[in-house]
Amino acid sequence: MKKLIVTFFILAAFSTTYSQWVSNYGYKTGDVNFTTSKGNAVVCKGDFSYVTGYTLEAGRGNDIVTIKYDSDGDTVWVRGYNGTANSDDEGLGLCVDEDNNIYVVGYAQYTGKSKDAVILKYSKTGVLLWVRPFSVTSNSVIDKGVAITIDEHDYLYITGFTTGSDGNTDIFTQKCDQSGNVLWTSIEDGASNLNAEGTAITVDDERNVYVCGFVTVTGTNTDIAVLKYSRTGAQRWMKTVNGNGNSEDKAWGIVVDENDNAYITGYVTTAAGTTDAYTAKFSSSGNLIWSDSYNGNGNQSDKAWGIVVDEDRAVFVTGETEDANDNSNYLTLKYDRHGELSWEKTYNGPGDGEDKSAAISFFRNNIIVTGKSWGSTSTYDYATIRYKKNNGLQLEVSRYSMTENSNDLAKDVATKGGTTVVTGYSELIMDNAEGDTYISTVSPAWDSKLESNSIVPSGFSLYQNYPNPFNPGTSIQFDLAVNSNVKLAVYDVLGKEVSVLVNQQLEAGTHNITFNASNLSSGIYFYRLEAGDFYDIKKMTLVK
Template identity: 35%
Template sequence: MIKISFILFLALQSVVVSQVIQSWVGIYNGPGNSTEFSRAMVLDKYGNIYVTGTSVGNGTSGDYVTIKYNNTSSIPHWVRRYFGPGNNSENAEDIAVDDSGNVYVTGGSNFGYEATTIKYDNEGNLLWVSHYQNSDSMYIGGVSISVNNDGVFIVCKSWSISGLTDCVTIKYNFSGSIQWVQRYNAPGNTYDEPRDIINDRYGNIYITGSSGGNSFPIKLLLIKYSASGNQQWIQTYSGPANMQDGGYSLCADSAGNIYVTGESAGSGTSLDFVTISYTSTGVERWIQRYNGAANDDDRAFAITTDNFGNIIVTGRSISAGSNFDYCTIKYNSTGVQQWVRRYNGPGNDMDISYAVDTDSAGNVYVTGTSMRTSELNSLDMATIKYNSFGIEKWVQRYNGPGNRTDYAWAIGVDKFGNVFVSGEGSGISPDYDITTIKYIQPIGIIQISSEIPKTYKLSQNYPNPFNPVTNIKFAVAKTGLVTLKVYDISGRETSRLVNEELNAGIYNYVFNASHLPSGIYFYKLTSVNFSETKKMVLVK
């Protein structure tokens, strides 16, 4: 009986969570009606979405463009463009927000060949612009940005006149003044290329990338700086082939451990995924490698942690007979592999995952680009949800209006389980537009806080009036049976949203009323010695 019940539960769960809906698509085509490139996306704590990239303007070859969307609308809240002196090409690469909603963008400018970093307030007002160049660099550009309570940190790729590259890390205060600059040039004057920067909960800064070449093997590089700019340690890694290794992405857990993922040349296996964990003092905790069945090119591009200390990496892996597949791997905190999931799209050809995120329940979301047919340039944005056990719950594909090639580079999940994806979509013209998509998972409940509330509470739904999706937030003070039901104006029950035992905590239910007509409805929360009812209005 227990086994039957469990199987039934899994079946019902599969039906419930598979009902994902594309809520809106935001498409941005700049004033030059030409090519727009999305490079990065970030969500703030209020659920707003920020996207940055490069856009051709009127009389400019490329401007920074930064777009803010509210959670509920595909119409931008604001759009800000920046072009520097000389109307040369400006290429934005990364974006971050602070706790006050201020927005920071970094990248490079072809005028003066300098790293350009910009700060906007939450309404898009320009607060400052900083241009950084030094005398021994032919060109320098911002690659990645991180913000904490102590300041703004960017890592740049710097080209010397000889053509070699260094990693340059810069700290700004919140007024835009440079606090310190650190340059890393490996022994042997090799090519040093940064790809990612993060900060941990203690304010330390970490950068990763690669270092080598010029007759030296290319190694994975990881550097730690203190908040005051002092170099704490450097770690490099060479795989079995001692030839080509590099870090692409970083994350940190609540204990201060650092995780890096990327590529590593194996012995007879071409490139493999490599994922390494270090303590905050630079001591290696574990290394995991992944080689796909084809013994060919496997590269991990993104890494994240979930609320339970697990590590998830994603990238591309060649499979016999299907070219590249999405490949997503979950490890526990000690490096033990929990599962591997591969995705081969309908085109049975090139499928590459570039970004990963998780929600509060440990579900995993990945996005990238995937062939829809065997025809050239038939690539879609493809987004996948796995539950914490690695079971595929849904796949959403997006083919832009131009019916050509679409790329997704970034993904984010808010506390309500809404999924946001950004990249480039093919427009009606031959060029690309910056494309941002919101997916909602309307049937299901998400615990948004494990904090134990003092009292039961049913909040007013939002938005209200709504069409057809709204959020119902409620607090459960004591573990027990909870029901949440919807009634029409005559008192007839129309929907039973929750009817189960819940732990104490704060929850949000995303209610999809697409099956109901317009009108006034009432929703009622009932638990042990508690009952409360509120009114909501559905307008179609």
């Protein structure tokens, strides 16, 4: 049977500019497991979106599938990859470099071997440039790459787990160049040398690498693990977190801020046997700055799956919270830079059933979360929610179902330039039986632009430039609470002023300034905003 790619265009009544599109690919795809696959499934870059996952092929198990969409939702290309054993192969994460090459990480099975971790590199036109399957250690039985990221120099960083001959899994972290050559590999299995897995990875401006996941410890079950490596692969520190229930504690998301503080989220098990959503901030040297275990009003189980941090070092996490009736609802939390809870929001879908948020993104003044939500037709729908960042006001909810008789589970969300893209899968239900499954990628039609902010800000703020790193142009946003004399200037690392972007009176409101650095060399620069008595400085990276 041939694959089916269906793209729907649903135009918002008020404007054709912000149209929604939906693209369904497949005839049979494997289920997405939210708890074991936390790499990026969708990435937005430029005018394109990229999705990875897997599709079931007759006679050869699952194949890795990678799809590129244009800004209208049209499929630019689709590529599949099958390991030589004609068995199960899965794509679990992807990233895109400055030349729009795509890197996919996952695992594949090869003749005479068990499962190997694998990285695929595609050109922007979909040409497979190279494939690098690898056994992390010489006695590896099963290896899986579950998350990948890239720095401004196009070095790749991967984490996941490797299974040794003793049957136990270890966290592996690896750095590769853009040709797939391994520069270093680190293995960590915790103090008890038992099962451990890496679940998420990120890198700071100095190319230090941060990984989160979990390790098994004798007497305490699994503990949250947070690791930092230098650019050369030396382990700088490792921290573990054990909930007071001495049971399952796991981290599923990690990010760093511009000061190289690391933030993780996940959950810990309590003495009562329930779980609390756990979020923590660590300094660059590994000291715990703050942590919070969130227990919802239902006093049941709460878990967090995704995390982002903004330019003010406010932290946003999303996941799920159970009410007193054991029904789970979306959970989204905001912490200020000091770890104080600023707001908490829950969402119960129209079916008053199970609702679980899986992923989070943000753009300007908007927080976007997505996941699966029990609908009025007694099936799951995508539910993508837009909140106002400063106060948690729910602005819009976008729900998607492929048909009235389909279970639709969103896995990941990405936001770029005011466009939101959500991906996951849709499983058809036929006569109460499992039917065909499709990779469903959706761009919600918001009722208003994500960038919009007509309200006069309550304070002065300077935001992180976007994109960052950049080449050669980037946008700098700032808020003015009152009319002000404003100077916005750019400086090199020696403190020399290299460009003045604004030097005039401006009205109160939110302003966006475009900085073109075509005449500057690659490197780190600083931009400083002066507005009356207010000033702030941010760092940005130019990569040519």
